[in-house]
Amino acid sequence: MPEQSPLDLLEGDPFGPHNLPYGVFSTADSPDRRRVGVRIGEYVLDAGAAALALGSPYAKLLDRPSLNPLLAAGRTAWRDVRRALTAWVTVPAHRPDIEPLLHTLPSVTLHLPYEVADYVDFYASEHHATNVGKIFRPDGDALTPNWKHLPIGYHGRSGTVVASGAEVVRPSGQRKAPSDPAPVFGPSVKLDIEAEVGFVVGVPSEQGRPVPLSAFRDHVFGVQLLNDWSARDLQAWEYVPLGPFLGKSFATSVSAWVTPLEALDAARVAPPARDFELLPYLDDSGEDDPGGLDLHLTVDLNGETVSAPPFSTMYWTAAQMLAHMTVNGASLRTGDLYGSGTVSGPAQEQRGSLLELTWNGTEPIGLPSGKRTFLEDGDVVTMTAWAPGPDGTKVGLGEVTGRIAPAVS
CATH class of the missing domain: 2.30.30.230 (Fumarylacetoacetase, N-terminal domain)
Known part of the structure; x- marks a missing residue:
């Protein structure tokens, strides 16, 4: 009997010839x-x-x-x-x-499979944005007035994007609780995860020329899972009035594998219905191809599943994020990376951050090792995902994992 070839895969292998990341x-x-x-x-x-x-x-x-x-x-x-x-x-x-x-x-x-040129992170999940608004503005509107009119984002730090498996050192910085008389300096005590999907730009664009929705697939090569590690206590003190800075810039982990967009053709779905009329450059109602993706994410903390966020619920699509990112004339470069922002669904077990899962630490989650709020030194976070493929197959996305190392003293 001839020896089995490594190319003879088991039926249903999510990394079969239909995938090829x-x-x-x-x-x-x-x-x-x-x-x-x-x-x-x-x-x-x-x-x-x-x-x-x-x-x-x-x-x-x-x-x-x-x-x-x-x-x-x-x-x-x-x-x-x-x-x-x-x-x-x-x-x-x-x-x-x-x-x-x-x-x-x-x-x-x-x-890291490519040289990251620029890194932008969005805030495209209505469920995540609503949860965050309820946590920090319990007596006000959960969503800010601009949220359903444009994809909100921030420009991150490309030099600290690391491949899956790299250790993440707990960041230090200023933090101030509402009851504290003055800020203090030290390691973050509210270190968090953000389960995201990243999009990798291949073809650059000319400065001064926006990239329309219809050109998305001409510029974006593929997707990666992405964990935008977040120090919530540093972020809360620094982000008014300009937004995320040191609470985000210390590390962003991405999968070592880039899944080409073509491998996800069977996973394309329509995004959720919009209840606002969008400006023309974001209006995808007349586009031939649906802009959503049916990706099923899983988040494990020390081997225990804590969340299963569905990407199909994202309010803003990757094409809309790209169009908004360039509408002012900003150019694309080969190797640009932009993240979707935290992926969260409507159910509690679909929340893509510990901030939401524990309601900012007030409702600890139960694990076999005990109740938990934010990340502790030695914790290992692993994110995986799959999408429907052709003929009933599944397309696996490469995992992204990271271990928390103690702060540098």
């Missing part, structure tokens, strides 16, 4: 040599080596230490490279060339 990896024997990889099942294909072995013209995009050249190549190249990769891992005649270039996941080190 991209990453960057190195091996123990060549730790300084980074290469573009494609995940297939529990293996990583050295995509550049495969392209060279098969004499593919796409070697110039894949035989690189970063995804940036592929990101910049544009939608036609994204489609053609994906078709080639699908053939390489499915056509039996290619197996003698492809199988020697497969590495098991545990044997490789995964890296």
Whole structure:
């Protein structure tokens, strides 16, 4: 009986040929040599080596230490490279060339797959924004007057975006509780998570020229899971009047795998109904393709599931976020990353942050290890997700995980 090939995947594998997310990896024997990889099942294909072995013209995009050249190549190249990769891992005649270039996941080190140019984070979940408003403005309107007219966001720090698995050092800064006479300095005592979806820009745009809704798929290459770690106590003291700063900028974790948009075609859904008439540049009622995505997220704290946020409930779509981000003429660059903001659903178990799950620490959640509010040193947070794929399959999104390390003294 012939030995089973690594390319013979179990039925229903969420990382089958219908998915093929991209990453960057190195091996123990060549730790300084980074290469573009494609995940297939529990293996990583050295995509550049495969392209060279098969004499593919796409070697110039894949035989690189970063995804940036592929990101910049544009939608036609994204489609053609994906078709080639699908053939390489499915056509039996290619197996003698492809199988020697497969590495098991545990044997490789995964890296940040592209150079992050700019990082913007939005606030696109109505359920999350409403919960936060009720927590901090219990006697006022939960949503601010502008919330349903434009996607609210802030410009983050690209230099502190890290790949899944990197430790997150507890940040220090100023904090002041309402009852404190003066601010104090020290490690954050309300360190939190934000379960998000990130969108990776490939093709840049010209400064001064907004990107319309219809051009979303011409510019955005794919998606990643994203955890926008947040120090709620630092944030609460500093964010009036300008917004998030040190409470956010210390770390943002992303998956090591970028799922191409094309792999999520079967997961496209209409966004929730809007009860406000949108300005023309945000009005997607006449668009041919639905702008929502049916992504199912799961958040685990130390191995225990604490939340299952549904991305399909997001009020603002990724295309609307991109259109708003550029409507003033701001340009896109290859490697730009923008996050959706915390993904939360209508149910308590669908809240994508500990701020909401514990109602700002007043309602601790129960875990086998005891009741918990915010993150403690040594905690490990892991986010996973899946989406419906073609013909009843599931598309897995690469996990994003991080461990909290003590503050630097």
